[in-house]
Amino acid sequence: MEQELRAIALGLEWADRNGIDLDERIGSVMLFTPEELVSLRDFLRVNRRAGALKPVHPVFHYNRCQYFRDYITWLTERVISRMPPEKRYVGASKKLQDFRKQLMQLLRRGGFGRSAREGLSKEVEARLREVIEPDHPDNPFRRKHRVRNHALILCYLELGVRLSEALVVKGHDVAPSGSNPTLTIHRRPDDPDEKRAMQPLVKTAGRILPLGDELRSALMAWMAVRKDYPGAKRLPYVFVTEDGTALSRSTASDMFRLLRTRVSGLTPRLSAHLLRHTWNDRFSERADELRTAPEDEMRHRIELMGWSQNSKMAFYYTKRHIRRAAAKASLDLQSKSVAGLSL
Numbered sequence: 001m002e003q004e005l006r007a008i009a010l011g012l013e014w015a016d017r018n019g020i021d022l023d024e025r026i027g028s029v030m031l032f033t034p035e036e037l038v039s040l041r042d043f044l045r046v047n048r049r050a051g052a053l054k055p056v057h058p059v060f061h062y063n064r065c066q067y068f069r070d071y072i073t074w075l076t077e078r079v080i081s082r083m084p085p086e087k088r089y090v091g092a093s094k095k096l097q098d099f100r101k102q103l104m105q106l107l108r109r110g111g112f113g114r115s116a117r118e119g120l121s122k123e124v125e126a127r128l129r130e131v132i133e134p135d136h137p138d139n140p141f142r143r144k145h146r147v148r149n150h151a152l153i154l155c156y157l158e159l160g161v162r163l164s165e166a167l168v169v170k171g172h173d174v175a176p177s178g179s180n181p182t183l184t185i186h187r188r189p190d191d192p193d194e195k196r197a198m199q200p201l202v203k204t205a206g207r208i209l210p211l212g213d214e215l216r217s218a219l220m221a222w223m224a225v226r227k228d229y230p231g232a233k234r235l236p237y238v239f240v241t242e243d244g245t246a247l248s249r250s251t252a253s254d255m256f257r258l259l260r261t262r263v264s265g266l267t268p269r270l271s272a273h274l275l276r277h278t279w280n281d282r283f284s285e286r287a288d289e290l291r292t293a294p295e296d297e298m299r300h301r302i303e304l305m306g307w308s309q310n311s312k313m314a315f316y317y318t319k320r321h322i323r324r325a326a327a328k329a330s331l332d333l334q335s336k337s338v339a340g341l342s343l
Helices: 002-017 022-028 034-044 058-081 085-109 122-131 143-159 163-167 213-226 249-262 272-289 294-305 313-317 319-338
Strands: 182-185 207-210
Touching: 002 034, 002 058, 022 058, 034 058, 034 085, 058 085, 122 143, 143 163, 143 213, 143 249, 143 272, 163 249, 163 272, 207 294, 249 272, 272 294
Parallel strands: none
Antiparallel strands: 182 207
């Protein structure tokens, strides 16, 4: 919601700077010229916080344009609904659809479309796993936080959870004992225990995730030393700070920034979200090894990621696997052609 409101505020600022009376444009359903849409697209591409004036990430830019487009659409549809039917369906509705279509065409033409991101290569993933070990000489974290950070980053690697999802896990959500240890992700939008200024929220559905041996051991090692953090016993959350507060999104993000800038052999794009893509790449590979039926693979992925049954998000998280599978199919086709086999 905050991102949508920021995008709308930026769009309104653009209109004000360019002397565009939005009330008049929407009231007449004479929205924007092609030149104005180019200007709007470029304006929404820039990060204007603290005078930075740097380009935002292409996906973030794409979302901004969509949010402002949907805002204009909502306002315009209210005007169209009050028009006589002959004007509503012949002219006004077409103008609105043209606006929506032209803006998205400009995004694709400008190379700003929502691209599917690939996860870490196996070499980079191995390097990451190596340096987050608490005793590794290249570990960039302060020694007192290494066990905690190791467990947290493994949650992102091994479970594919979002940045916020690991930060809202409470002690009773982790069941490390027994033959089937688990970690449960809960949605708690109105959690009375939540005191953080920017509350980490679970966007997707709650779910129960299995714990492998490595992650289970890392979590147990962290819980054993967590008691040494002042104030930790008063907090229900698993991941806490040395000040006795729940770990924030900004602190978790800073861990990845430190890894990106201090450790050689890692990607400058390293983030919790990139590890979510990495998990999906590995999940696809394992499904192939087990010869899992495509419909079962999709159902399992949706369950473990917390997506709705009708979600199309799987496409954005499987780009590398799709590319490799396509390349393999092409090579097989070429081999058979060279061998003179009928297809």
